[in-house]
Amino acid sequence: MTERLSNREGIKGMVNPTRYGLERVAYWMQRLSGLGLLAYLIGHIYETSTILNGKGAWNNMLSLTQTPGGHIVLVLVIGMCVFHTGNGIRLMISEGGKGVGKPGQPEYPYRASSLNSKQRLCIWVSIALAALAMMYGAGVLLGD
Amino acid sequence: MATVEISKEQKPEPAKAPVQSTPKTITLRISRFNPSENTEKKFEEFKIPVQKWTTILEAILYVKQNLDHSIAVRYSCRQASCGSCGMKINGKPRLACYTKISELESNVITIEPMNNFPILRDLAVDFKQLFSTHKKMKPFIVNEESEVQSSTKEFIQTPKDLEKFLQFSYCIKCGLCNSACPTMATDKSFVGPQGLAQAYRYTADNRDQGKKDRLKIVDQSHGIWRCHFAGSCSNVCPKGVDPAMAIQLLRGYLLGFRK
Incomplete structure (x- = not known):
C-alpha cells in the first residue's frame, strides 16, 4: 500500500500565532512563557546551587547574573510570570466550563460564544499587567 | 369579460436590466x-x-x-x-x-x-480517523427504555433541554476544526475537537444515559486534557458549532462543576 503523506502541520503550525485570532496568540504566548519560566527555573536552581561550592563560586556566578544582560533576562521573567499567571487563571476558570458562554441557537455569521469579549478582555488585561510589571521591574533593576 | 384599466401612474415601469458584475x-x-x-x-x-x-x-x-x-x-x-x-x-x-x-x-x-x-x-x-473517532464517542442516544416500544412513553424534552445540545448537533463533520487545532498538528492520537464536541452533544442530551461511558472515553492521555483552549476550532467552524465551548463544558462534568 502506498504510504500517504500525513500532512500534519507539526510544531511549525502549532506555534504559528497568526490566522486564528487573539485566542491563538494567547495560546502561543502561554506556551512560550511556560517554556521560558521552565528554562528560568532550571537556570535559577543551577545558579543558587553554586553556593554549595563556596563563597568564591557564588560570587563568580553573581558577577555573571548581576549584569545589565542578566537584569534584562529578569525583566523578561517578570513579564512571563505575570502573563502566565493572569492568562493561566483565565484558562483554569474557562476549562471548568465557566465564562465560555451558554449553548444556544447559532445565528449567521456564527460568532463563537466561547471566544467572547470577556475572554478577550482577560487576555488583554494579562498582557497589560505583564507590561506594567516589566516596566516596574526594569525601573528597579536597571534604573540608577 | 371585465377589463381593468391601469392609469398612467400605476403602470409598471419596464424591468431594469440586471446589474452586471465586472469579471x-x-x-x-x-x-x-x-x-x-x-x-x-x-x-x-x-x-x-x-x-x-x-x-x-x-x-x-x-x-x-x-x-x-x-x-x-x-x-x-x-x-x-x-x-x-x-x-x-x-x-x-x-x-x-x-x-x-x-x-x-x-x-x-x-x-x-x-x-x-x-x-x-x-x-x-482521508477522513478515516475523523469518522472512527466520531464513532468512538457513541454518537447516539444511549437509553435502555427505547422510544419505539409501544409500552413506553415518549421522552419529554423542553426547549431549554434542547438548547443545551442543539448547537452541537449541527456538526457536518467537515473536519475544519481538526485541521485548525494546534494539538492535532503535533499529536496524531488526539481525539480532536470534532469528536469531543460530539461527546458533549450526546452527554448533554437529557434522553441519554451514556454519560459515564463517554466521559471515560475522553478522560484519557490523548483525550480531553490535551485541549488548551486555543479556540481555533470555533474560529473556523462554518456552522457555528463552537467545539471549544463544548470541550470546556464537557471538562466541567469531569471536574465536578456540572452534573
Missing part, C-alpha cells in the same frame, strides 16, 4: 500531490475569470472543466451542508463552497488540502 481575472494556486507518483506537493497556477459571487468551489470546477480535468477534489451539496469540500484556502481551513473569492480580497488564491489529514490526492483528504 476579473485571478490566479488560483492549487496544490497537486499524488501519493503513488509524487514524493512532494507542488503548486500549479491557473488564471481564471471570476465574478464577485464566484465561490472557491466554482473556481476549482471551472479549472477542472476548462483547464485541467485531473484535479482531485471532493464536493457534493455546494451549500455548506455535506461537509465534503473542506480545504486550506489562503492558509486557513474553510469550506470551498461557502467561501467567496471576493471576501478573500486577494488576486492570488492558494488552495491546499486540509492539514492534519492524510492526503488521498490533490485536495482530497
Whole structure:
C-alpha cells in the first residue's frame, strides 16, 4: 500500500500565532512563557546551587547574573510570570466550563460564544499587567 | 369579460436590466500531490475569470472543466451542508463552497488540502480517523427504555433541554476544526475537537444515559486534557458549532462543576 503523506502541520503550525485570532496568540504566548519560566527555573536552581561550592563560586556566578544582560533576562521573567499567571487563571476558570458562554441557537455569521469579549478582555488585561510589571521591574533593576 | 384599466401612474415601469458584475481575472494556486507518483506537493497556477459571487468551489470546477480535468477534489451539496469540500484556502481551513473569492480580497488564491489529514490526492483528504473517532464517542442516544416500544412513553424534552445540545448537533463533520487545532498538528492520537464536541452533544442530551461511558472515553492521555483552549476550532467552524465551548463544558462534568 502506498504510504500517504500525513500532512500534519507539526510544531511549525502549532506555534504559528497568526490566522486564528487573539485566542491563538494567547495560546502561543502561554506556551512560550511556560517554556521560558521552565528554562528560568532550571537556570535559577543551577545558579543558587553554586553556593554549595563556596563563597568564591557564588560570587563568580553573581558577577555573571548581576549584569545589565542578566537584569534584562529578569525583566523578561517578570513579564512571563505575570502573563502566565493572569492568562493561566483565565484558562483554569474557562476549562471548568465557566465564562465560555451558554449553548444556544447559532445565528449567521456564527460568532463563537466561547471566544467572547470577556475572554478577550482577560487576555488583554494579562498582557497589560505583564507590561506594567516589566516596566516596574526594569525601573528597579536597571534604573540608577 | 371585465377589463381593468391601469392609469398612467400605476403602470409598471419596464424591468431594469440586471446589474452586471465586472469579471476579473485571478490566479488560483492549487496544490497537486499524488501519493503513488509524487514524493512532494507542488503548486500549479491557473488564471481564471471570476465574478464577485464566484465561490472557491466554482473556481476549482471551472479549472477542472476548462483547464485541467485531473484535479482531485471532493464536493457534493455546494451549500455548506455535506461537509465534503473542506480545504486550506489562503492558509486557513474553510469550506470551498461557502467561501467567496471576493471576501478573500486577494488576486492570488492558494488552495491546499486540509492539514492534519492524510492526503488521498490533490485536495482530497482521508477522513478515516475523523469518522472512527466520531464513532468512538457513541454518537447516539444511549437509553435502555427505547422510544419505539409501544409500552413506553415518549421522552419529554423542553426547549431549554434542547438548547443545551442543539448547537452541537449541527456538526457536518467537515473536519475544519481538526485541521485548525494546534494539538492535532503535533499529536496524531488526539481525539480532536470534532469528536469531543460530539461527546458533549450526546452527554448533554437529557434522553441519554451514556454519560459515564463517554466521559471515560475522553478522560484519557490523548483525550480531553490535551485541549488548551486555543479556540481555533470555533474560529473556523462554518456552522457555528463552537467545539471549544463544548470541550470546556464537557471538562466541567469531569471536574465536578456540572452534573
